[in-house]
Amino acid sequence: MTNRSIPLLFWPTRTHAETGCARSLGYLPHIVGTTCPPRGRGSVMAPTDTANAEHVDIPSLRGREGQSLGYAVILGLLIVSYGLCAIQPSTDPSPWAFLAMLATVAMVFYVTRARHLVQRVSWVVLSVAGAAAVVATLFGVDGPVLAIPLSAASMVALLVAPWAIIAHQVNRRGLDLEALLAAVTAYILVGMFFAFVYNLMSQISADPIFGEGSPDSLGNQLFFSFTALTTTGYGNLVPEGSTGQGIAVAEAITGQFFLITAVARIMRGASAKRSTPV
Structure with a gap:
């Protein structure tokens, strides 16, 4: 039996508590065949620094x-x-x-x-x-x-x-x-x-x-x-x-x-x- 490395796929994931995974949002490494399947492939974008600045700096200024x-x-x-x-x-x-x-x-x-x-x-x-x-x-x-x-x-x-x-x-x-x-x-x-x-x-x-x-x-x-x-x-x-x-x-x-x-x-x-x- 040949040893084959399991490929790692980088999916934009949004996991849920009922699947047993931690709640997260962003690009996370996902191993094929795990019990935590990726959801919403391609539909979730990682938050950018500009978005963070808009959400943090404006309330802080106010x-x-x-x-x-x-x-x-x-x-x-x-x-x-x-x-x-x-x-x-x-x-x-x-x-x-x-x-x-x-x-x-x-x-x-x-x-x-x-x-x-x-x-x-x-x-x-x-x-x-x-x-x-x-x-x-x-x-x-x-x-x-x-x-x-x-x-x-x-x-x-x-x-x-x-x-x-x-x-x-x-x-x-x-x-x-x-x-x-x-x-x-x-x-x-x-x-x-x-x-x-x-x-x-x-x-x-x-x-x-x-x-x-x-x-x-x-x-x-x-x-x-x-x-x-x-x-x-x-x-x-x-x-x-x-x-x-x-x-x-x-x-x-x-x-x-x-x-x-x-x-x-x-x-x-x-x-x-x-x-x-x-």
């Missing part, structure tokens, strides 16, 4: 445009929150500014595509906190009873939001509008977080955070926070005590570290954009 719009909405909510906090003549946070911050955090979770469980839990927690703030305002509750919970809740919300943005952007490549808006949004969130750290300190301490000679208000705390974050340091507001000064130093280091990573992210995106073939 998704990036939607996320850029989402970050723009977050930035707008942050501006509203900052304005409501800056006009406060005292150190007590505004419930309406708190509601704007809750909406900002909820939008951050939505845009960054957090897990569904995280989004549901955050919506429940934020809704309860917002409803409690509105009810307390309607019943005339003020002073430390309302100010301390609002300040602490705002601080936690402003801590979680920038981390969600950083986690969403850390593995992305390329420089576009979404990356720039995300960097600016996270930077402002960090500055507002430290502002509410100073605010919580002033709420639980009997002494003003900037001393007796300087007016203490939420607006001044925001102003000082961003001068420390950007290492501008005008010198008109200086926290008294080692705790406040230590937090100011930590904020300055955080701001510089954020700028370094943001610039590295921009340069990496620009280099990736130049190296991409047209």
